[in-house]
Amino acid sequence: MPGENLSRDEARVRAELLSVDGYEVALDLRSAVGGPDGDGDGTSSGPRTFRSVTTIRFRTARAGASTFADLVAPGVNAVTLNGQPLDPAVVFDGTRVALEELPEGENVLVVDAQCAYSRTGEGMHRFVDPEDGEVYLYTQYEPADSRRVFANFEQPDLKAPFRFEVTAPEGWTVRSNGAEESRDGEVRRFAETKPISTYITAIVAGPYHYVTDSYSRTFDDGTKLEIPLGALCRKGLARHFDADDVFLVTKQGLDFFHDNFDYPYPFGKYDQAFVPEYNLGAMENPGCVTFREEYIFRGKVTQASYESRANVILHEMAHMWFGDLVTMQWWDDLWLKESFADFMGVFAMVESTRFKDGWITFANNRKSWAYRADQLPSTHPITADIRDLEDAKLNFDGITYAKGASVLKQLVAYVGRDAFLEGARRYFKKHAYGNTQLGDLLSVLAETSGRDMTAWSRSWLQTAGVNSLTPVATYDSADRITELAVLQEAADSHPELRPHRVAVGLYRRAADGDLVRYARAEVDVAGPRTVVTELAGAERPELILVNDDDLTYCKVRFDEVSLATLRAHLGDMTDPLARALCWSALWNLTRDGLMPARDFVSLVLAFSGRESDIGVLQMLHTWTRTALTHYAAPGWREEGGRALAEAALRELRIAEPGSEHQLAWARFFASVADSDTDFQLLSGLLDGSARIDGLDIDQELRWALLSPLAAHGVADESAIDAELARDDTASGKRHQVRCLASRPSEAVKAQAWAGVVESDALSNALVEATITGFAQPSQRELLAPYTDKYFAAIERVWAERSIQIGVIVVKGLFPALQDDPSTLAATDAWLTAHEDAAPALRRLVLEARDDLARALRAQECDAAAAMGAAV
DSSP states (O other), rough: OOTTOBBBBHHHHHHHHHEEEHHHHHHGGGGGGGOOOOSSSSSSSOEEEEEEEEEEEEESSSTTTEEEEEESSEEEEHHHTTTEEEHHHHOOOOEEEEEEEEEEEEEEEEEEEEEEEEESSSSSEEETTTOOOEEEEEEOTTTGGGGTTSBBOTTTTTTEEEOOOOOOOOEEEEESSSSSSETTTTTEEEEOOOOGGGGGOEEEEEEEEEEEEEEEEEEEOOEEEEEEEEEEEGGGGGGGGOOOHHHHHHHHHHHHHHHHHHHHOOSOOEEEEEEEESSSSEETTTTEEEEGGGSSOOSSOOOOHHHHHHHHHHHHHHHHBTTTBBSSGGGGGGGHHHHHHHHHHHHHHHHSSTTTTTHIIIIIIIIHHHHTTTTTTTTOOOOOOOOOOHHHHSSSSTTTIIIHHHHHHHHHHOHHHHHHHHHHHHHHHHHHHHHHHHHHHHHHHHHHHHHHHHHHHHTOOOOOOOEEEEEEEEEEETBEEEEEEEEEEEESSOOOOOOOEEEEEEEEEEESSSSEEEEEEEEEEOEEEEEGGGGGGOOOSEEEEEEETTTTOOEEEHHHHHHHHHHHGGGGGGOHHHHHHHHHHHHHHHHTTSSSSHHHHHHHHGGGOOOHHHHHHHHHHHHHHHHIIIISSSGHHHHHHHHHHHHHHHHHHHTTTTHHHHHHHHHHHHHHHSHHHHHHHHOOOOOOOOTTTTOOOOHHHHHHHHHHHHHHHSSSHHHHHHHHHHTTTTHHHHHHHHHHSSSSHHHHHHHIIIIIOOOOOOOOHHHHHHHHHHHOGGGHHTTTTHHHHHHHHHEEEEEEEHHHHHHHHHHHTTTSSSSSSHHHHHHHHHHHHTTTHHHHHHHHHHHHHHHHHHHHHHHHHHHHHHHHHHO
C-alpha cells in the first residue's frame, strides 16, 4: 500500500486548481482470456494486464501550477500532455502521473497504461469459473480504486462525464454506466454519462447471463419516463436466478422514489449485476449497480434472506439520488450518502414491497451493528474526520451506515415526515450533479421544518457515543404511577447527553396471559432526567419499555420489575417490534457485562422457539453462539453448548415440516452440534440414512451439515473433496476451502496460515474462506501458537497487501479465541511498540483489543453469577 494514499489536504488543493470537462476511457480486455489461469498473461512474468488508454480534458485555474493524476498500474506505455510526449519513467512513479507547469485554461492528458487484473476485488477483478472455465470481469472502486483501471483525478468532488470504449471477446456481455451506443466487432462504445465521480464508474464484462425488463412512468405533466432494466449473473447461476423478483422490487422501489423525491431517475438505464468474489454487499454505480452473487440463492433460504436482498436493492437505488446525483465533497461526509441510503432503503421497502416488517429487522439486526461500533475506541461522529483514503476505507462502518440511519429515523420523528422529504427534494434540485457538505443538507431541512438544526446536528452528527435510557417509576398505595422518569446516561469517554424523541410503553399481562401494551406516551428526553407527565396516574405496569416503537437511537435499560417480567414472560409479548426491542436490549446488557451470558442463553432456550419473526430468530441464533463462544465463563461453555444443541435439535424436530423455521433450526443445530450423537445425525442426514420430515437437504444445507463434521475431525479430506465433486462450482470451492482449513490438525492450521499470511496466491474470497475455517471455537489449544505469529506478521501484511486483503487478514486472524489476560497484554505490547504503525492498522488492532477486553469482562460477570448461584 505505500504510495497509494491520498490525503484530504492534497485533494482540496487539487480541487481548487482543477475542473474536469470529461473522460474518454478505452479498455482492451481481450487479455483476460487465454494463457494460464494464474496472474501471468502467458507471455511474461508478473501480473496479467490489460491496455488502458485514457484521455482527460481538464482546466486549470492558474498558469504554472503543478498537480498529478492518479494511476496504480504495473507500467505506462506513453503519456502525452497537451500534445507533448512525457517520459513515463520520469513522470510516473507507480501511483501518480506528475503534471508540471500547466498552462491556465484547457488541458488534454492522454495516458496509455498496462493495468493489472485484480484477485482482491479491487479495481478490475478477474474470476475464472471452476465449473466451466469461463472468465468474468467486473470493477469495484470505492473509495479510490478506479485508478487501478484508468488514469484519473481520484476524488469525489472532481466530477465529469465519462465515455467508455471496451474491446472484449465478441460473445461477451459488456455493460457500463451508459447504454451501449454502437458495436464494431469486439469494440463496444457506451453513451456519455452525466457528470459523476470516478469511484462510481463501472464495467461488467464476460459471458454473463443477461435478462431484461423495463419500467415506465407517466408524470402529472404528461411526460413519460422509460427505464430499460437489466439483470446479470454468471451462466452457472442462471438456473437459480429469480430475476422476476429482482425486477419486481426494482419497479416498486422506482415507484416509491419517484413518488417521494420529485426528481426523475437521471441515469438512463438500470442494470443490476450479481458478480463473483465481491467484497461488499453492493455498489451504487449509476446505471450499472453491482451486487455480491450470494444474493442469488442456490438453495432454500428464509424470508429474511429475500428481505435482506430487497433492502440492498433499495439501498443502492436510494444512492442514485443520495450519492450519485448529489455526492459528498470528501469522505468526511460519507454519511450524506450511506446513512440516507440505509434509512431510505428500509423506508422504501416497508412502504412499497411485501416486506412490511423491515423496521423490526432494522431494530434487531442493523442497529446492533451500530451499537457495537459506537462503543469501540475507534467510534467517531457520524460526520467523521477523514484524513486520507485509508481512513475512508475503514469508515464504511456501523456508525456511517446503521447509526446514521437510526439518527435519520429519529430526525423524521423530530421534524416530521413531510418536512424531511421536502428537504430531500429541495436538496436534489439545488445540488444536482454537484458536491455537498453537512451544512448544505441542514440548511434545506431548516427551511422545510422551521427548526434550528444546529443544536440537533451538534448532538447527533458531530459527537460520538450511545446513550442509555432507563425508566424509574414510583407508585402510590393504589398501585398507580405517581411519577415515571427517564434517566439518560453516557459513557465517560463520550459524555454527550442528547435530545431524544421517544415513546414509553407500559405493558402488563392480559387475561389470556399475553403481555400487551395498555398505555403509551411520546416525550422529548433532554438532559439526565426527564419526567413523562402523561403517564402519571396509569396503573402499575409489569414492564416499562423505553424507546417503544424504536423512534430513537439508544441502549434501552430496564428496571428490576421489568427485567423480572422479561425473564418469565418474554415469549408472551405479542407485538413483534416490541419483542425485538427487548431482545436487543437484553443482548446489549449481555455485551456490557450486566447480564450473565448464561442468563441470556437461558432466555433464548426458553423463548426463541416461540419467536414468529424469522429474522429475529436467526439473529438470536447468531447472538447465542457469540455469547457461548466469547461471553460465557470457560467452565460453563461445555454445559451451555450441550444445552443449546439439545434445544436446537428439539426445536428442529417439532418445527413445521418444510417451514423456514425448520430450516433455521437445522442450520443452528449444525452450528452448535458437539457430541457423537449429534455428529451421527448430521452424517445420516448427509448420506440419507437419517431424515427429518420436510427438511430438504439441498446443496447449501449439505455444506452447512458437513462443516461441523470437518471442524470436529469426523469428516476427513476425502469426504470434503467428495462433496466438492458433487458441487464443483465457485460456491462449492469456497465451502471446500473453508472446510479443509477447519480440520483439527496442526499441519492443517500451518498450511492455512501460510496460505493467507505468507502467500498472495489466493483470491479475496478464498482468503476469507480460509480464515473462517482456520478460527474454530472448539480448537482454542490448537490455535494458541498463532498469537505471537499474528503480532509478528501484521505490519508486514499491511505493508505488502492491498487495503482490502490487509483488513481481512488483520481482523480475521486476531487471536480472539485466546480469551485470557495474556492475549490482552500481548495486544497492548504490540500497540505500545508500534505507535508509528499505519493509523488504519492500529485502529483495527485497537478494535479487536476492545472486543477481547469486553469478552473478558462478560466472562467475569458470568463466572460471578455462577459463584453466586453456588452460594
